[in-house]
Amino acid sequence: MCTDKRVAIIGAGIAGLSCATALQKAGFAVTLFEKSRGVSGRLSTRVTDAWQCDHGAQYFTARDPLFDAEVQCWVAQDVxxxxxxxxxxxxxxxxxxxxxxxxxxxxxxxxxNYTPAKWLAKTLNVVPESTVIGIHQQDAQWLVNVMEQGVYPESFDEVILAIPAPQAAQLLKHTSATLFSLCNAVExxxxxxxxxxxxxxxxxxxxxxxxxxxxxxxxxxxxxxxxxxxxxxxxxxxxxxxxxxxxxxxxxxxxxxxxxxxxxxxxxxxxxxxxxxxxxxxxxxxxxxxxxxxxxxxANSITDVYHYDDSERIGICGDWMNGGKVQGAYLSGLHLAHALISAKASC
Ligand SMILES: Cc1cc2nc3c(=O)[nH]c(=O)nc-3n(C[C@H](O)[C@H](O)[C@H](O)COP(=O)(O)OP(=O)(O)OC[C@H]3O[C@@H](n4cnc5c(N)ncnc54)[C@H](O)[C@@H]3O)c2cc1C
The missing domain is CATH 3.90.660.10 (Polyamine Oxidase; Chain A, domain 2)
Known part of the structure; x- marks a missing residue:
């Protein structure tokens, strides 16, 4: 098993967090970049001094056994x-x-509604308030350009985009043509x-x-x-x-x-x-x-689950590739992680 692969995941919504959790368990060194102050993306809660309100996803259902197992874990943890x-x-x-x-x-x-995401993030290396505005390769390694702090000091073997398609397309413009056209076609x-x-x-x-x-x-x-x-x-x-x-x-x-x-x-x-x-x-x-x-x-939902460009070492995941919703996001991230784990098992 490969234990020293460094992976940058952009986006700490449910897809990014599930991908990161599985990769980290398998021995990958994962860094999650998140533009907001907190994790959870669209499964989130607005909190003020006087009130709080779930303003994104309202609830989630678990029809898939893998996601159901995760949800039962969240229930057991009372999150x-x-x-x-x-x-x-x-x-x-x-x-x-x-x-x-x-x-x-x-x-x-x-x-x-953000509590399960916060619980998942507890053991992960999340870099908050870091909006990724570019990714580029140098000496066969990925460098990540963060709006708030410039080029991140660490380099990575793999990059995973766990963000909505139009935002992913922006980052893919000068890298993977296949993934760029896929993301660009999604409304x-x-x-x-x-x-x-x-x-x-x-x-x-x-x-x-x-x-x-x-x-x-x-x-x-x-x-x-x-x-x-x-x-x-x-x-x-x-x-x-x-x-x-x-x-x-x-x-x-x-x-x-x-x-x-x-x-x-x-x-x-x-x-x-x-x-x-x-x-x-x-x-x-x-x-x-x-x-x-x-x-x-x-609008035009696709059911590819995830994509991985082996030649560029870039993966994409998110709800928009897997039927929308929290369950789709979780499974998209998880299955991409499993694909990377099996691909690297023999390295
Ligand atoms: C109004 C609304 C209602 C919904 N209702 C339901 C529902 O009832 N049930 C249900 O199951 N689902 C519902 N959903 C869908 C559900 O919220 C999503 O399917 C799921 O949360 C998507 O997770 P994700 O990880 O794929 O993406 P996101 O949650 O979008 O996560 C992406 C993360 O990436 C970050 N990010 C984006 N760009 C960058 C960048 N350049 N650099 C760094 N970070 C970046 C974002 O800040 C975000 O945290 C709803 C969504 C909305 C908006």
Missing amino acids: ARVWQPRLMVFDGKSLIPKVDDGKNTRYVGYPS MRPCFALMLQFDQTIPCKFDGLFVQTGVLSWVARNSAKPGRQTHSNAEVWVLHAAAEWSATQVDADRDWVAQEMLSAFHQLLKLDTSVQASANALQAPQQFSLHRWLYADT
Whole structure:
């Protein structure tokens, strides 16, 4: 087994973290570059002094045995728990209860959605606040150019890009032509997330609402997730705008976007009979915060799982190559790691 290979992984979302964990276990020396202050990417939580809110992925399901094994490990470590929300669907006319087939156990990070990622990162060498703006080869080694600090002092045998396709394409322009054209062909879509803090409980019948038409696609009572309870009756909600609407309004005035989303939420609440019966149900939020995810999901999803360019020694992984979602991201990173481990086993 090869134990001295140095690998740079760019992106400490779930794909990068699962890849790094498996490689490190197999004896590779891994350095993870992450542009944000913390790990977890789109499975994340906005934290303020007064409230916190999961503004990216809302929950995850585990249909694949490998991912299920990992999730059970997270549950055993108490960094994830089952979430059993009251779910409804807005079909364009009315609110109807969501019929579940019972196969979808929904998990959330506990007490925040970023907790599993933080737990994975505990034993890894993560370099935070480091935006990689270039990679280039020198003497058959990879050098990594970081915006905040210049060229990183260590060199690497392999580079793995665990970032959304358009961001990966930027870094691949002058390296692997195959991987560049693959990433360049992928269209990722934006999503606005509006986080709302209310002083009073909203008396509607749902904790999560799938919205099939209009401005919004998803509405959730964040405070209904395990460990998110705030003081007294205060509640935090999150609204996700529909992909098409987000794309159309991607550069629109942020206050206008927030008001449109809030107004769409109020229209939905008015359809709930419990809200209709309550005098002050349509309260204005005490605070709100809008986040724009530029690369939320993939329009033309591909299922290649991962790619590795052997001649250049560059790998790419991420949810966008494996059906989207947290499970896809985790498995994409894991399978790329397994491929590298078997390729190097004989070196
Ligand atoms: C609004 C929204 C709702 C969602 N809902 C769900 C859901 O309910 N269930 C579900 O399973 N999935 C959901 N998803 C999808 C899920 O969040 C993703 O599939 C998963 O988190 C992707 O993980 P990843 O590691 O592939 O990428 P990311 O999480 O995007 O990780 C990439 C990381 O790379 C970093 N990075 C990017 N460029 C650079 C650079 N140049 N240098 C250094 N670091 C860089 C980023 O900061 C980020 O941390 C949702 C996503 C969004 C945005």
